[in-house]
Amino acid sequence: MSVHRGSSDSDVSTHSSKDSADKEEAKDAEHKPIIPMGIMAVAGVVILIIVAVVACGIPLGWFGETTTKRSSSVTDILDFEPFNYSNKRLPKDVRPVKYDLKLKVYLPAYVNVPENKILTFEGDVEITAKVLASVHYVVLHMDRLSLDEEKTEILLDGRTVPLNSTTFISDIGIFYLREVISANQELKIKLKYTGKVITETDRGLYSITYRGRDFKSKITGVVTELEAVYARRVVPCFDESDLKAEWTITVIHPEGTTALSNGKEISIEKEPGTSWITSRFDKTPVMSTYLMAIAIGEFDYVEGRTAAGVRIRSWATPGEINAAPYSVNIGVKCLDFFENYTGIKYPLPKLDMVAFNAFGAMENWGLLTFRPNSLLYSELFSPLISKYKVATTVAHEISHQWFGNLVTMKWWDELWLNEGFAEYMSYISLEKVTRGANRLKDYIATEVMESALIRDRSEWRSLNPEVKDPGDFVRTFTTLYYDKGTSFIAMVAALIGEENFNEGLKHYLTKFSYGNTRSTDLWESLETTKFTARGPDGNPLNLKAFASPWTTQVGFPIVTVHALNSSTFEITQFSNREDKDGKPMEDDSLKQRTQWDIPIWYQIDDQSVKLTWLSKDKPLHISANTEKAILVVNADRHGYYRQNYEKNGWQKIIKQLAENHKIYSPRTRSAMIADAFEAAYKKLIDYSIALDTLQYLKYEEEYLPWSTAMQKLESMSEMGDFFKGREGSTSYKDYVMNLLKPVYKRSFFEDVAIQSNEEDYILESNLQMTIITMYCQVGADDCIAEYTKLFKNEVLAKCKQGELASACVERIPGPLRAKTYCYGVKKLGSEAYEKVFEMALIEGEKGNRMEYKNLKYGLACHENQKKIKRFLRSAVEEESFADVTEIFKSVGKNHNADVLFTFLRENWEQIYGRFQNNSKELYAVVEAGLSRTHTKSDIRKIENFVKDHKEASKIKAFSRRIRNIENHMAWKDRNYEPLIAYFKAHS
Known part of the structure; x- marks a missing residue:
């Protein structure tokens, strides 16, 4: 028998260990998971109704909060107190020791499988757990999983402990036992289950679509994102940060794909007579459930090794692997630094970093996942800021291997202990590995x-x-x-x-290794030092x-x-x-x-x-x-x-x-x-x-x-909305131009090209790019002329029809390339726009992803609304979630106010349909879509839109933008005239 349940908090179901036909509906799931025998008159009627419902194929739980199937011995369990889940925490009387997980994932286009199995997975887990106090039930998290209850087994000293019933409340399963298990014993919990791969709009084991080796076919892979409470969507587990355990993971995946996990691969074998590969991974250190990780796809890698011999690989899809070496270089240096700084060896023999994540970077122990723009850097194609972003993001996630993975906050109310330290130490580590140049x-x-x-x-x-x-x-x-x-x-x-702080951190990490802490533990460790x-x-x-x-x-x-x-x-x-x-x-x-x-x-x-x-x-x-x-x-x-x-x-x-x-x-x-x-x-x-x-x-x-x-x-x-053509905008631009003109130099373009790849010059290059960017933004002719000259000489003159931009514009330095396309499109008319549009199509099909992004940025600079709408529509239909957000932001930065908001309203159903399950990206897209709204008229349009679309009322970006417009209007009323007078006086 297989039972499926959703993740709604109101979903509660109870099943006996026998295949009995008795079923009844409870009124209060959380407080009365089992209905007392004293109300059998009512229960009898309910049983008849539910039996009829099930016979007709209507799912359990359809008529109410609780569905129950009982065994004839249900009275056995009534002598025990039922578990109360009202505080959303697991009981602490059973703790996991280790998990042995086997997961088989069905990806499309690789193996001949029934259509209903595509993008699903089958799991088989054995959990070893320590009983700390007498219990008559075991409680596990499980969400959106279908448990095969006939194969559920709990063992004590090799014998099966009989189950009385199984109750599902919200995202937990309660396994009621027919006997009390005393403290200091070890249980084995064996479960078989199935689940569905989630789209990249939600967390868990989710799918990502990318281009294959031929640059044309679209391929689907999967990767996990489990922080904070989503391991339960992949495997039944004790899904709380302080319930740490070892993990041994086996992944069965289609031939032609690579599987990665936290541990180092110990065997990769093809199943005889099939198109399936079994990849077995070594056990992990004791760790929190949210750090468990799996990725499956078509990857290539670049490899390096630390001084201690730890293998570091950067993995990417075939079209992006050439941009991976920089991250390996930074990763090796940072891992060496943290081992020396903390005095604690990295506990795994390998560290994989994979550019395969829709949610941002994640610090899974031994398998770091990144968005491509956070792991991949090419001096040929990337803007200068990308180098800084890759370095700091890699350092941040490696820092987490100690600050967050080795020592973890006890509960999520002190997440800053994880994230604050990882961020702080990322800068400290990079300061050291770049010899202070940065x-x-x-x-x-x-x-x-x-x-x-x-x-x-x-x-x-x-x-x-x-x-x-x-x-x-x-x-x-x-x-x-x-x-x-x-x-x-x-x-x-x-x-x-700083010396005392470093000494205190070493004490903290050593004392609490593989454990969990509160902030008070940190202060006590710092106070062991001799600070004065x-x-x-x-x-x-x-x-x-x-x-x-x-x-x-x-x-x-x-x-x-x-x-x-x-x-x-x-x-x-x-x-x-x-x-x-x-x-x-x-x-x-x-x-x-x-x-x-x-x-x-x-x-x-x-x-x-x-x-x-x-x-x-x-x-x-x-x-x-x-x-x-x-x-x-x-x-x-x-x-x-x-x-x-x-x-x-x-x-x-x-x-x-x-x-x-x-x-x-x-x-x-x-x-x-x-x-x-x-x-x-x-x-x-x-x-x-x-x-x-x-x-x-x-x-x-x-x-x-x-x-x-x-x-x-x-x-x-x-x-002040100084870029929207209001009276006085010229004064603002003249003021900024006057401020920058004394320090702007034409040679900056040449200097950036030479210095951008030298660590010792990164601050100088950042300064030069900051000045160039702002000076051009306010319309300085001599600055814009440098970009348009590059576009004419290196794009229009050299790139032939059908030629890859990544091959023909190599003389344009990476930090200047996106802006070169931008000013070409903005200033040189339809010929330039059509050229960049054509190049983007070709690059997207069979070229370099980074160059493709540069070209897309350039297209966002066009000021023709019809073409911008065409561009945005293409993005919403085809691009990844992160890329759609970036494209919206790029259009907003180029002050295409009316077109963005208009497009958002006209295409809302399609946008909401794609993003509704990814609240973070939906918020970002809406925020970008509203970014150039400034007036009372805009407020009325936003209010009317929200009124007509109920789902929009739940997205805080709309109400926040209204507040911002109101604040900006009040700000303009107070400051606009005095500021314009100041600008005129200092231009």
Whole structure:
């Protein structure tokens, strides 16, 4: 007998171990999984109804929450307390020790199988489990699986333990036993089951379509994505992060495909007389269920080895494998670094990295999965930012092999322990393996922290949210947990000193290897070191007490400096959720007063940076030894907070920047610019002051301040809608052009081409590309002319009809290639557009995927709405989910406002049909589709659209965009005219 059930929380069914015909419907599944015998009069009627229903072929559960089939001995179990699943957690009286899993996956086009078996799988699992306390049931997670109950077996000391009944509630199965199993015994749970491969819109074992070796045929493969609660969709298991066990995995897959898993392959054998391959893998370390991984497809690989002999392979589909070597190189260096840094050897003999994931990178132990653009880099085809992205993503996932896999957070409410550390350590590792050339620790203080602070001003999330249902948590997960967690960890490291921090981490990893932790375990490990840091009370710093407000409270502090006289300053704090008078903001639903003990790194004039404390309950006073001193707080930006000054304080800083900006570090200068613009956004200072912090930039030679300045100007132009042809947009463009002209050089194009592949020049190349990109974006003729010249000389003149772009434009450097296509299409008319369109078709069919993306980016730059709609329609029909999102974003960046929103409305049924089960990508597509909406008329259109499409009301991107438009309109009402006046005065 085979029973199938869905994943709805209301689905509850109970079955006896015998094939009895008795069935009845319960009213309350979770609290009464078995109906008492005292209501047999009612039950008898229900039984007759359900028997009739089943006879007619209607599924169990169709009429209500519970369907039950009982044995004649059901009274045996009534002496025992039924299991209550109301808190969504498994009982802790049975723990897994190891899993032995065999999985057979039916892929299309390889093996002759019945159509109803295509994209399904058959599973056979034996779970060894330790009984910790007396039990009369075993509870496992299982979701969207059909269990063969006749072959379900639970063994104790080699004998079968008789089952009384099996109950399914939501996503668990409860196996009620006819005897009590006492503690300190070992059970074996044997289960056979089937399941369906999910499309790439959802997590579990899902399918991916890609091009085969002939570049024409589309092939389907499968890969797992199991974080946080989706292992239960592949195998019945104890699917919670702290229920760790070993896994031994066997995969049966079609001939012509390669199977990968966590362990190293120990045998690959063809089944005699069939077209099936059996791949057996070595056992894994003890690990959480969400780290179990399988991938099946047509892959090639590039290989390297670490100093300790660990085999590292980067796998990709045949058309992309040439872009894999860079990731192997970075992977080898990072794995060597982490082994040396932690003193703990990587516990597997191999590490596979596969560019075969629709959801982003995943740190499965021994088998890392990536989106192709996060693992593959080619100096011939890739923009410069791709190299940085590949390096940081590979480092992040390898970092997880220690921070997350070896030591795992106990529950999902402290996911930042996994993600924050992996992100932080990715930058630390790359800083070391590139010999400091990338200065990637500076990125934490600028790019990462700034991203977190911007998100944290509106998302109202703490690092330690309450998590009752991990599935809901994952669906609402944002990068704030990565970036804020990273920023907080960096602040702690700066506070106690890097050497002490490193020593404490080694203690933490060693003590809790193969285990689970709470954040208190981390603080205790760090406190075993000999750090000398003092807390706000002058006593040795209590890390647990210090950390609690930063991890449990929402938001962050804004630190304000008041000059009491020419040499004495008072420093106070208020929350970003409050106005400057300490009153909650109108949009703050929490209405809670929050304060922090804040480490204040400060610099007076050109003196060295010092550390003191601002207590949560009183102001801080700092005295300078000189008259007319300039005090800067959060110097070097170690602290997770914003700085603000009175008008005179900002003016003194601005004057100092103009006279000698180098007395402040690049990190400090970057933070000054960022915090000035955020203070203006919060109405604490005028925008004229924030813009004045940019006047010195003509002398700036460092990437970080320039990057921050360009981000803030771009954000301001978005709020002011300065690119939509409004009156005054010319003034904005002239202002930015005037700011950049002194530092822009034609030689940047040549320099980027030469330097982009040299690690020692990555910051210089990033600076050059930042300036080129913004300078061209505001319409600088001399900049655009360089791109159009490249397009004419290297594309139109050299690429013949039917020729692959990847073969004929090799003289255009990778970092410049996408923009070359863009400006060619935008400025050179229909001939250029049709040329790029033709090249994209050919490249997509039989060429290089990266070059194909460059060409698609170029097509997004066209300003003809009819052609853009044609382009978008093709993308929605044919491209992967991630690529559709990127294409929508590319069109949005090129300010095709009306066409994007119009296309979204006109093609909603098709878009929603493709993306409805992938909430993350659907949100991203809608967000991109609305990105250029700015007016009251747009708000009315959005509201009417949501009203007419009920499913749209559940997608928060619509309501969030309405709020953003309203905020932007209010912002424009306050700031537009003064800003235009400023731009005109400084153009």
